[in-house]
Structure formats: structure tokens, C-alpha cells
Amino acid sequence: MKVGLCGLGTVGGGTFNLLVKNKQEIAARCGMPIDIIQVASRNMNPTCDLNGIAHTENVFDVVRNPEVDVVIELIGGTTVAKDLVMQAVEAGKHVVTANKALIAEYGNEIFDLAREKGVTVAFEAGIAGGIPVIKALREGLAANEIKWLAGIINGTGNFILTEMRDKGRTFEDVLKEAQELGYAEADPTFDVEGIDAAHKLTILASVAFGIPLQFERAYTEGISDIAPSDVRYAEEFGYRIKHLGIAKRLEHGVELRVHPTLISEQHLIAKVDGVMNAVVIDGDAVGQTLYYGAGAGSMATASAVVADLIDIARARKQGSTVGVPSLGHNADQLNDLSVVSVEEITSAYYLRILVQDHPGVLAKVATILSEHGINIESITQKETEEHDGLIPLVMLTHVVQEKNMNHATQAIEALEEVAGQVKRIRVAVSED
Numbered sequence: 001m002k003v004g005l006c007g008l009g010t011v012g013g014g015t016f017n018l019l020v021k022n023k024q025e026i027a028a029r030c031g032m033p034i035d036i037i038q039v040a041s042r043n044m045n046p047t048c049d050l051n052g053i054a055h056t057e058n059v060f061d062v063v064r065n066p067e068v069d070v071v072i073e074l075i076g077g078t079t080v081a082k083d084l085v086m087q088a089v090e091a092g093k094h095v096v097t098a099n100k101a102l103i104a105e106y107g108n109e110i111f112d113l114a115r116e117k118g119v120t121v122a123f124e125a126g127i128a129g130g131i132p133v134i135k136a137l138r139e140g141l142a143a144n145e146i147k148w149l150a151g152i153i154n155g156t157g158n159f160i161l162t163e164m165r166d167k168g169r170t171f172e173d174v175l176k177e178a179q180e181l182g183y184a185e186a187d188p189t190f191d192v193e194g195i196d197a198a199h200k201l202t203i204l205a206s207v208a209f210g211i212p213l214q215f216e217r218a219y220t221e222g223i224s225d226i227a228p229s230d231v232r233y234a235e236e237f238g239y240r241i242k243h244l245g246i247a248k249r250l251e252h253g254v255e256l257r258v259h260p261t262l263i264s265e266q267h268l269i270a271k272v273d274g275v276m277n278a279v280v281i282d283g284d285a286v287g288q289t290l291y292y293g294a295g296a297g298s299m300a301t302a303s304a305v306v307a308d309l310i311d312i313a314r315a316r317k318q319g320s321t322v323g324v325p326s327l328g329h330n331a332d333q334l335n336d337l338s339v340v341s342v343e344e345i346t347s348a349y350y351l352r353i354l355v356q357d358h359p360g361v362l363a364k365v366a367t368i369l370s371e372h373g374i375n376i377e378s379i380t381q382k383e384t385e386e387h388d389g390l391i392p393l394v395m396l397t398h399v400v401q402e403k404n405m406n407h408a409t410q411a412i413e414a415l416e417e418v419a420g421q422v423k424r425i426r427v428a429v430s431e432d
């Protein structure tokens with residue numbers, strides 16, 4: 001099988017080197033060799049020895065090359081990459097991509113064209129780096145109705161939160177290191193503001209629930225507002241703060257949300273640190289399963305790219321052009337569950353409220369919470385004065401509808417004894 005590799009950056013370089021290094025093993029697994037016959041990149045990668053393989057700076061040369069059976073798209077972005085993928089599919093070539101933004105935002109259209117042309121567009125490498133979570137959902141768990149999934153699916157964000165907690169490093173310092181290690185997106189706000197995680201969650205939810213991709217409906221909140229004191233107080237309650245993507249099937253729709261979340265330190269996923277990713281999936285037959293591994297990085301992500309190539313080669317060997325349906329369900333049998341608005345979700349909450357240290361303030365806050373049907377699970381008043389005689393009131397609530405919490409928060413912020421905004425972080429309860 002002859003492939004054209006577009007992009008020779010962190011993942012492209014890893015893919016090139018992995019195909020060279022494990023050539024024999026891969027050929028034995030496919031029943032045929034996989035040969036890179038053309039590479040398109042604007043820059044050379046010092047770790048790759050092209051050894052006479054044709055090189056071009058123009059990725060569209062690869063699409064026009066009649067010898068190329070599969071185009072590997074590792075250039076990123078959603079403009080040139082989209083044209084490249086659509087043109088490759090139009091030309092009847094299979095595509096393997098690590099581009100989660102492209103699939104989350106344009107996947108419905110790309111898969112439609114791929115079906116029409118009888119080719120595969122594979123995207124495992126876009127979600128959770130080297131963890132084969134798409135295959136796990138689409139194939140290994142295909143017998144289940146998936147109830148929910150939750151994951152740490154951005155390596156950069158998890159690396160930052162872990163280093164800040166363990167070593168007291170600054171946000172900027174850790175982000176710079178993540179960029180140097182090749183973990184971060186070209187625009188690192190995609191990592192820290194949760195956009196990258198929302199792309200991945202959108203794809204996971206579509207495969208889990210058999211729904212069309214609905215990135216524009218995902219609720220996204222980043223980690224840049226997490227204060228060191230929140231990390232400390234969460235630990236005192238027995239929790240860790242992680243940036244989670246959560247997709248949950250409801251009777252009337254689907255929850256799709258990315259936000260910082262307090263997770264009990266007893267839960268395995270709370271112990272997932274550094275650049276590692278983990279996804280927990282709850283299926284009605286299997287129960288909960290956990291998938292853990294490197295969520296970013298050159299060879300880890302290349303592992304998933306090459307696995308997708310191997311799938312295509314194996315299908316060719318069997319005389320088939322396409323394998324399993326892209327989103328698991330057959331295209332004409334997708335579920336029409338739509339993503340519910342964040343106001344409709346239910347969650348427990350961590351609240352940090354800066355209040356004047358006067359008698360009766362706690363009673364006023366508690367009254368507002370009770371008027372909105374919000375039950376307090378535990379509460380602590382910190383002795384530390386933050387500034388101007390204000391002290392933090394920190395509490396955990398029981399599960400409540402987001403809408404009610406919004407109203408209660410507004411009322412609390414309107415109290416004259418309360419300063420600034422109430423800090424709210426959602427808390428995962430055991431069923432999450």
C-alpha cells in the first residue's frame with residue numbers, strides 16, 4: 001500500500017520514523033508492506049531520513065499523485081487541511097488524519113463524501129493521542145448502549161495542572177515547556193480554554209451515542225481561572241481538580257461539556273497526571289472501563305496514525321475498500337439526540353465566596369441556597385483573611401440543576417457582604 005505523508009512536524013515525523021522502524025512487523029500484520037512514496041512538508045524534520053523518498057512543499061501534489069493510495073493529513077488547521085482531505089476523498093484516496101478540529105467541525109460533510117466515494121477517513125490519532133479509544137468504543141464496546149463517558153483528553157492542560165499542583169510552577173512556565181515538548185496546539189489557547197478537549201469530546205460522543213457531530217453545541221470552559229487556593233481547598237475536601245470532558249446520554253438528549261471538575265482523590269482518574277490522558281466509559285453491559293495512556297507526543301500519536309493505516313491495508317487485503325462505519329452507527333441509522341443546553345445539566349458544586357467576617361453572613365448565604373433547593377454537603381470558613389477583612393467561605397453542594405445554581409449565585413453576589421464573583425467549579429459525583 002502506497003502512502004503520501006503530508007506534514008513532517010511532531011506527529012508527521014513520528015509517523016515517518018515509526019513506519020520505517022517497524023516496517024517488517026507492520027507488513028506481517030497487514031499482509032502487505034506500507035511504503036511512504038511521497039512526503040509533503042514546508043520544513044524538513046531533522047529526525048527523519050527521507051533516504052530518496054520524493055519530497056514536495058505542496059501538499060496537493062500528494063493528492064494529484066496517481067500512485068498514492070492513502071493520504072496522511074498531519075498539517076493541522078481547518079482550511080488547507082479541509083481542502084486537502086476533501087480533494088483526496090474526491091480523488092478516491094483513503095485518508096488518515098490526527099486532526100480533531102477538522103473532524104469535529106467538518107466531519108459530517110467529510111464522512112458523507114467518503115461514503116459516496118467508497119473510501120475511509122480514519123481519525124483515531126486525533127483523540128487522546130496513542131490511546132485506541134475510538135476503536136474501543138466503536139468496536140470493543142459495540143454491543144453496549146453507552147450511558148456516559150468522561151475523560152482527561154488534553155495532555156497540555158493536564159500537564160499544566162499537575163505541575164502547578166506538585167511543583168508550584170507558574171502557568172506560563174509550564175505552558176512553555178509543553179510547547180517545547182510538542183504537546184501543545186499551534187494556538188495553545190485551544191488547550192487551556194478547552195477547545196481542543198471539546199473537539200475530542202464531540203467526536204467521542206458521536207461514536208458513543210451514534211449522533212452526528214455537534215461541536216458548536218458543546219459547552220466549553222477552560223482552566224485559566226483556577227486559583228492555587230481552589231487547588232488547596234479541593235485537596236482539603238479530598239478532591240483533585242482535573243479538566244474533564246463529559247458526555248452523558250439522557251432520555252431526551254445528550255450532555256456535552258468540558259470544564260474543570262473536582263474529582264474524589266479515590267477515583268482512578270484523579271491520579272492521572274502529567275501529559276497522560278484517560279477516558280472512563282460506562283456501557284450498560286460491560287459497566288465501567290478505563291483507558292489510559294499518553295495523550296500527546298510524537299511516537300504515541302504516530303502509534304494511532306499507523307494503526308489506522310494498518311486497518312485500511314487489512315481491509316484491502318480482504319478485498320474491501322471500507323471498514324467499520326466512521327461513527328460506529330450506519331449513516332442512515334444515526335440517533336437524533338441533540339445536545340442539551342448547559343442550563344439543563346445537573347451537577348454538584350464547589351463554591352468559594354469571599355465574604356465580610358460579620359455575624360449572620362453565613363446564614364444569609366445558606367438561606368439563598370436553600371430557597372433555590374440547594375443542599376449543602378460540607379462547608380468550611382477559612383481563617384485566612386484574603387484582603388480588606390474578607391474571608392473565603394468554601395463549600396460543596398449536593399447535585400442541583402445548573403439553572404438553579406445560576407439564580408442562587410446571582411442572588412449571593414448581590415449581597416452587600418459578598419465581594420466579587422462566586423467561584424464555581426462543578427464536582428463529579430460517583431455516578432459520573
Ligand code: HSE
Pocket residue numbers: 126127128129153154155156157183184185191196295296297
Ligand atoms: N494539544 C493536544 C494535547 C495534543 O495537549 O492533548 C494531542 O491532541
